[in-house]
Amino acid sequence: MYQVFVNDKPIILTTVVSEETNFKNYLLDTVNISKVIKELNTTSLEEVRLIHKNPDKLLKKFLKKLPNVVAGGGKVVNDKEEVLFIYRNKKWDLPKGKAEGKESIEETSVREVEEETGVKGLEIIKPLDITYHIFKRNGKHKIKITHWFEMKTTYDGKLEPQENEGITKVKWLGQAEQEKAMTNSYANIKILM
Known part of the structure; x- marks a missing residue:
């Protein structure tokens, strides 16, 4: 099973057909993805489930529905x-951002964290989940596939928000502050925490 978020509402990719309550089932092979996105954005539906019999093809078939970033x-x-x-x-x-050129996904992750926050001396500890969400850019929907990594640093210098990317604050948050921040964050980020 996979979750792809449209804002904070999930599209669930699954092999299981369940009786519809606060969600709708569609067949992955024939679904109109634009219609699904519109339904999630404009109705009280809590989620949509896209069904395919082969669990190994769920994600691959879904990712062909829209351009990938x-x-x-x-x-x-x-x-x-x-x-x-x-x-x-x-x-x-x-912090996260798009891969550029021929850099590895690990290089992308470190570069983006540095650019968006000013933090240096990053060391990747381990990979975390890959998250998926649909966004709209220049009138077209796309799927962002984000590879996440747990990193550590001993950096204690100045934090510098990348303002040209719309970032207004960068902060180190302790446990209590993280819990508070999660009340005003994205479903994908809540999965990682």
Whole structure:
């Protein structure tokens, strides 16, 4: 099973057909993805489930429905066990961004965290989940596939929000502050926390 978010409502990719209550089932092979996105954005539906009999083909078939944007990001932890957050579009988020050229996804993730926050000395500890969400750019829907990594750093210098990317704040948040930030964040980020 996979979850692809349209804002904070999931499209669930699954092999299981369930009786519809607060969601709708569609066949993955024949679904009109634009219609699904519109339904999730304009109705009280809580989710949509796209069904396919082969679990190994669920994601591959879905990703062919819209253009893909590959991104990398980091859940960065410092010496005090605080996590690095950015504030963009009036929500708390983790730093991430699009892959460029021939860089590896790990290189993308480190570069984007540095660019968006000013934090240096990043070391990747382990890969985290890959998240999926649908966004609209220049009137067209796309699927962002974000590869996340847990990172650590001993950096204690100045945090610098990348303002030309709409980031207004960068902060190290302790456990209590993280819980508060999660009340104003994205479903994808809640999965990582």
